[in-house]
Amino acid sequence: ASRIRVYDRFNGKELRTIGQPMDGKGGNGRLGGVMGIAVDQDGEVYANDVLGCRVQKFAPDGKFIYSIGGQGDHPGDFVRPKHMAVDSAGIIYVVDNAFQNVQMFNPQGQMLMFFGAPGTHPGAMVMPTGICTSDTDLDLFQKYCHPDFELQRLILVTNNAGGAKISIYGLGVLKPGKTLADLRVGRVNRVVGFDEHAQSRTLSFSDSEAPGPATAPAPPATAPAGAPPATGPASGPATGPATQPAENAARP
Numbered sequence: 380a381s382r383i384r385v386y387d388r389f390n391g392k393e394l395r396t397i398g399q400p401m402d403g404k405g406g407n408g409r410l411g412g413v414m415g416i417a418v419d420q421d422g423e424v425y426a427n428d429v430l431g432c433r434v435q436k437f438a439p440d441g442k443f444i445y446s447i448g449g450q451g452d453h454p455g456d457f458v459r460p461k462h463m464a465v466d467s468a469g470i471i472y473v474v475d476n477a478f479q480n481v482q483m484f485n486p487q488g489q490m491l492m493f494f495g496a497p498g499t500h501p502g503a504m505v506m507p508t509g510i511c512t513s514d515t516d517l518d519l520f521q522k523y524c525h526p527d528f529e530l531q532r533l534i535l536v537t538n539n540a541g542g543a544k545i546s547i548y549g550l551g552v553l554k555p556g557k558t559l560a561d562l563r564v565g566r567v568n569r570v571v572g573f574d575e576h577a578q579s580r581t582l583s584f585s586d587s588e589a590p591g592p593a594t595a596p597a598p599p600a601t602a603p604a605g606a607p608p609a610t611g612p613a614s615g616p617a618t619g620p621a622t623q624p625a626e627n628a629a630r631p
Contacts, residue, residue, distance in 0.1 A: 381398065381399070381400035381401060381409075381410045381411060381412075381413070382396045382397065382398050382399070382400070382410065383396065383397040383398055383410075383413065383416060383424065383426060383437075384396050384397075385397065395440070395441055396441065397424055397426070397437050397441040398410040398413075398426060398435070398437070398441070401430065401431065407435070407443045407446060408435065408437075408443035409431070410426060410428050410431070410435070411428055411429075411430030411431050412428060412429040412430035412431075413426050413427065413428055413429075414427045414428075414429045414460065414461055414462060415427045415461065415462035415463055417463050417464055417465045417471075418465070419465045419469055419486075420467065420469070421439075422439040423436060423437065423438060423439060423444065424436070424437045424438075424439070425437075425463060425465060425471060427460050427461070427462065427463050427473065428460075429459065429460060429461075431449075432448060432449055432450035432451075432456070432457040432458065432460060433446045433447060433448040433449050433457065433460075434446065434447040434448060434457075434460065434463065434471065434473055434484075435447075436488070445488050446488075447471070447473070447484055447488045448460070448473075454482070454490055454493065455482065455484075455490040457473065457475050457478075457482075458475060458476075458477035458478060459475060459476035459477040460473055460474065460475055460476075461474040461475070461476050461507065461508045461509070462474050462508060462509045462510050463510060464510045464511050464512050464534075466512040466514070466532060467512075467514055469485070469486035470483055470484070470485060470486070470491065471483065471484040471485075471486070471488075472510055472512065472534065474507045474508060474509070474510050474536065475507075476506055476507060476508060476539075478493075478496075479495060479496060479497040479503075479504040479505065479506065479507060480493050480494060480495035480496055480504060480507075481493060481494055481495050481504075481507070481510060481534070481536060494548060495507065495536070495548075502546070502548065503541075504536060504538055504541075504546065505538045505539070505540040505541030505543075506538060506539035506540045506541075507536050507537065507538050507539070507546075508537055508538070508539055509536065509537035510534065510535065510536050510537070511534075511535050512532055512533065512534050512535070513532070513533045513535070514531070514532055514533075516533075517530050517531070517532075517533065520533060520547065520549065523549075524549055524551075525561075525562050527553060527554050527557040527561045527562060528549070528551055528552075528553065528554070528562065529551045529552050529553070529554050530549045530550075530551045531549075531550055531551040531552065532549070532550040532551065533547060533548070533549060533550075534547070534548040534549070534550060535547055535548075536548065
């Protein structure tokens with residue numbers, strides 16, 4: 380798909396189109412293979428362009444605003460971007476089927492963090508594709524989280540392979556008076572998303588078909604106002620999933 384078509388939901392008439400076919404140069408507003416779209420609370424439209432390896436943001440009237448990513452192997456880049464979601468705080472979640480993770484961006488398009496990685500550990504992903512978020516029914520999942528972790532949002536990711544077809548993650552904050560040291564019991568110690576060399580900022584792939592080097596690393600992340608703080612930065616090696624996997628959270 381090289382265009383997004385907008386229809387009147389009551390009579391089915393086409394109202395407008397968003398985006399233009401890719402012209403070989405991949406200019407702004409040009410789409411080569413839209414895998415998924417998302418709409419935020421302001422009606423702004425996000426298009427996940429698989430062939431262009433980027434996410435493009437459009438105003439409700441179709442005017443191009445900005446793009447995120449590009450083909451590469453650094454945080455903020457994509458290889459096989461699939462579906463995405465935008466939560467109630469405006470945070471953008473993009474699934475990458477090659478990195479087997481989810482990258483998160485603030486409303487300005489700056490990377491915040493990532494979570495997930497290939498493997499068999501809690502929170503691992505196997506060819507992820509779909510994603511959605513929810514701020515409701517948190518009480519049903521809080522009991523699966525660490526007692527020092529306050530759940531604020533659910534993130535559901537579907538996997539094409541592996542035993543966990545739907546993985547549920549929790550985004551939130553530490554309860555007052557608690558520190559990361561309080562979460563150490565039962566924590567999974569594993570480098571996720573980055574390779575094994577501490578000095579490297581290169582994302583690891585799930586197969587041998589890695590693209591060429593990225594032209595530039597992602598810009599530094601700045602958290603949006605009102606967004607829940609991340610428990611681990613995207614700019615350094617992680618020791619465990621950046622979010623708390625609700626179904627595998629440690630118990631007291």
